[in-house]
Structure formats: structure tokens, C-alpha cells
Amino acid sequence: MTLKLALPKGWLQSNTAAFLEKAGFGYADYHEKSRSYRPKSDRFKDLFTKVFHEKDLAIQVAIGNYDLAICGFDWIQELLVKYHGDAIVRVRDLGYGRRNLYVGTSRFSDLRSVEDVKSHTGTIRIVSEYPNLAEAFALKLRLRRFKVLPVWGATDAYPPEHADLAVVSASSPDDLIEKNLIPIAKLLAGNAWLIANRASLEQKDLSSMLELFYKTDPGRGSEAELSISEIEPEEEFESSVFEDGVVTLALADGHQQSHTSKFMKTAGLRIKGYRQPPPTRRPRLLFDGAQVKVIRPQDMPLQVANGNFDLAITGRDWLSDQMYQFPSSPVEELIDLGFGRVRIVAVVHNDLPVENTNDLRHLLISGQIPVLRIATEYTNIADKYARDNHLSPYKVIPSWGATEAFLPEDADVLIENTETGATLAKNKLKIIETIMESTGCLIGNSNSLADPDKKERIDTLVGTFKKGLTSD
Numbered sequence: 001m002t003l004k005l006a007l008p009k010g011w012l013q014s015n016t017a018a019f020l021e022k023a024g025f026g027y028a029d030y031h032e033k034s035r036s037y038r039p040k041s042d043r044f045k046d047l048f049t050k051v052f053h054e055k056d057l058a059i060q061v062a063i064g065n066y067d068l069a070i071c072g073f074d075w076i077q078e079l080l081v082k083y084h085g086d087a088i089v090r091v092r093d094l095g096y097g098r099r100n101l102y103v104g105t106s107r108f109s110d111l112r113s114v115e116d117v118k119s120h121t122g123t124i125r126i127v128s129e130y131p132n133l134a135e136a137f138a139l140k141l142r143l144r145r146f147k148v149l150p151v152w153g154a155t156d157a158y159p160p161e162h163a164d165l166a167v168v169s170a171s172s173p174d175d176l177i178e179k180n181l182i183p184i185a186k187l188l189a190g191n192a193w194l195i196a197n198r199a200s201l202e203q204k205d206l207s208s209m210l211e212l213f214y215k216t217d218p219g220r221g222s223e224a225e226l227s228i229s230e231i232e233p234e235e236e237f238e239s240s241v242f243e244d245g246v247v248t249l250a251l252a253d254g255h256q257q258s259h260t261s262k263f264m265k266t267a268g269l270r271i272k273g274y275r276q277p278p279p280t281r282r283p284r285l286l287f288d289g290a291q292v293k294v295i296r297p298q299d300m301p302l303q304v305a306n307g308n309f310d311l312a313i314t315g316r317d318w319l320s321d322q323m324y325q326f327p328s329s330p331v332e333e334l335i336d337l338g339f340g341r342v343r344i345v346a347v348v349h350n351d352l353p354v355e356n357t358n359d360l361r362h363l364l365i366s367g368q369i370p371v372l373r374i375a376t377e378y379t380n381i382a383d384k385y386a387r388d389n390h391l392s393p394y395k396v397i398p399s400w401g402a403t404e405a406f407l408p409e410d411a412d413v414l415i416e417n418t419e420t421g422a423t424l425a426k427n428k429l430k431i432i433e434t435i436m437e438s439t440g441c442l443i444g445n446s447n448s449l450a451d452p453d454k455k456e457r458i459d460t461l462v463g464t465f466k467k468g469l470t471s472d
Helices: 013-023 054-062 073-080 114-119 131-141 173-178 198-203 207-215 256-267 297-305 316-325 357-366 379-388 422-426 455-470
Strands: 003-009 047-053 068-072 088-093 099-106 124-128 146-150 165-170 181-190 192-197 247-252 290-295 311-315 331-336 342-349 372-376 394-398 413-418 429-438 440-445
Touching (some): 013 207, 047 054, 054 088, 068 073, 073 088, 073 099, 073 131, 073 181, 073 192, 088 198, 088 207, 099 173, 114 181, 131 165, 131 181, 165 173, 247 256, 247 455, 256 455, 290 297, 297 316, 297 331, 316 429, 316 440, 342 357, 379 429, 413 429, 440 455
Parallel strands (some): 003 068, 124 146, 124 165, 372 413
Antiparallel strands (some): 068 192, 088 192, 099 181, 311 440, 342 413
16 A cells, blocks of 8 residues: 655755654655655655645645645644644654744834734734634634735735734744834744644554654644734834825735846836845835835735735736636736746646647546546636636646646646746646746736826836836
8 A cells, every 4th residue: 555745845845854864764856955746765665755835735634645744833733723623633743843923013003912903993904824823813812803814925015004913934033023023922833743644544554654753853842722922022113104195016026026126127117125135025116106015926916906006016827817716806907018928838747648628628528537636826727727628527726836746646737837848847747738828017906097196106107117118
């Protein structure tokens, strides 16, 4: 019987590799710089191992796709605090990868303590990558009115204009202070854990592997339940927030940042602090009457639609994903900026006998694939692709990244972005259809575009971006 182990990609990967080496698993191709999604254990020849984005690990174990996984305690609790089933068993604290979960308030906010939050009479807006834990925090405080704003990342950028509190992970309170957040409470503290699927523990012989985990040094323990430990602020800060009536522009972090910075320079828009260290979520745009925040491009269409920003530079892929779900959303594309060109493609493993979407449909019709599993970060694009091509029955598996790892064991199709297709080919994957092409684009809130107090400045700013398209 094949045993299956899921391992983390990202910030836990280096320490996990060191732990597994010490335990004697013998992974030559699992390390910080490795691009392999299927490392092989020298000790356990029949062990199937796969590398996932950390946020996906607990879910993969809970649904029974993997017997064991190494995962951060925060993401385990993010799943269990809402879904209280017993499919996941916390087996062992592994003693590394310490991470805390804090509640932070903006250095520009009047909310400086848990008591301030509890006594606040309005709606408390909480932004987080951990929406379930954020909701649990609000319920534990018995807040009468609150709203949880789920985001992909850049959580510290949202307070105080677009959120009152942020639930964020960090190594220490000092990490929050560096991001202009004041930590007011700690919710969780924990290391990396070994977790198991309960049915696997009961039905499979995992003893030889578990023995290695138990022989290795144990961890320090974790706070098994969400608790609220208040933190006293150490200093006062000088306030400086978005001014009323300014045009608000969201710029991207991550891979799109260099493209955006270069384009803005070409357009003659000077911006300070966007790419230079230390990183800031509030660079200064030298354009009168406009202010900037740096957030994730995935979050931009929703944030613009909600009126949190007037303008944003994102990818057409993320705009399309938003509009497919909310066709009447008050957000529109203003300019195709032309940079960061990628294709959104449907991808299958080389071993699947299909060359196009029609072949895929025939496999479904013939029953060779009982249910088409589509893994993707673009859940709404994937849903539309399946419906438009009559790929029924199907289910969309949301992913936070490292999507190539899902094929062929945990999904049949990926909806993925690619520039050249080289990375896909290295992972023995092939493109069967190009769904759309995406470039960077300037998007705007429809209501802001019609606002007489902002229209002139928005038109001037949009005109400046258009000039960048014609500049050499």
C-alpha cells in the first residue's frame, strides 16, 4: 500500500529539509532551492511525496489525499477553527518554524488596545489571510458588528483606511511595528507540526515513518486554542493617512512590481519608496492629489470594486476572474498597459491522452474520468472554462500557488499562467488550450470615474499613463 507525504514549499522548506535529513528520510532533491515537486526518499522507496504551497497542506490531509503532512500550526488552526471535524490529527510538534499570529492596528488609528476595539460603536473591519481565525477572534470578543475582509496578502497595507484591524503572522511584535502596525494582541503561537489523516492512522501501517519523527527532538508546544493575550503599545506614533478627496491608486507587489515601476518612469510619474529598501506599503507618488498603497494584484479588482481604491494597476487575468463572478461589478479596464504579458492556459499531464479540450470532454463522456478535477488560483476563470466547454461533471480545487504539484495525482487539469511554457514542460505538463492572454492594465472604479470631485485628477492621471504607451 502506497503511503503519501505532503511537504511545504516556501519559508518552512529549508528547516523542514534539515529536519527530514536529521530524521533519516534521505531526500536529496528537497531543499530550499529545489524546484522538484516530487522528491524521493532514499529510505522509503514506496513513499510518494509531493510539495505544496503551505496553505494547501492541511486541506489535502483533511480530504484524504495525503496520509501525513508537515504544516505550520497557524494554517492547521485556520482550517480546524471553522471545520471542526476529526479528519486531521495533530501528531507531533516538530520544534521549528515558530510563528505567531497577532492582531495589529494601524499606527495611524485611534484603536490602540483590545478594550478600544470592544468599546468601538461602529463596525470593526478585520483584514487577513486567515479569515476563519479573524472571525473566531471577533466572536471571542463578542463584537456586535464586524466584517472580515479576506485577502491574498499584503495585509499590513489595508489599515486604517480600508480596515481597522489586521490579523497577521509574524515572528515577533517588532515585525509588525516595522510595517507600521501596532500589535495589540497575540492569538496563536506554534511551530511546524506533523499532521495525519485519521483514517490513514487507523487503516495503514505508518509506524516506520512515525518512528523517525518521534526519535527526532520534540518541539516546545503550541497554544492549541485561540486565545487573546493583550499587548501594550510601547510608543506613540505621528498620524499620516490618506487625505479626504484624494485619488487613491493601488500598485502591485511581487513579480509585477518591476514592470509597473519601469512603466511609471517611462510615463514620467515619479514615485519614491516603491522599489527601494526598506519596503513600504505607502510609497510617495509625486502627483498632486493622489496617494498610493502597495497590495497584491489578486486583490485589486475586488478592492477597486468595493471603492477602497479609485484606480489600480493589475493584470487582466485577475480582472477577468473578478468579472466572471460579478459581471455588474463597478470596475472597468481603462488602459491596456502592455507589460507583463502571460497566457492563461489549460494544462494536463503528459501521460493524459488528450491534445485539446475536445479530447478532454470525450474522456469525461466515456467515463474514463468520472469527475474532472481542476486545480487553479483562477477559480472563476476555471469555472467558466468548464461550463463553456461542457466539461461535466467537474469540481474546481482552489489553490494558493505551486499549482504544478497537483498533476496528475490530485487534479486532472490546471488553469495556470505562463510566459513561455518552459516551467510546465519541465514538470512533464502540456498546454491543451490558451484561454486568454493577459497583460498589465489600469482599472478604475466606475463611481469614482463619475465623481465630480475626482474626475479631473483621474482624467489627468489616466492621460499621463496613456502617454507612457507612446514613449520610447
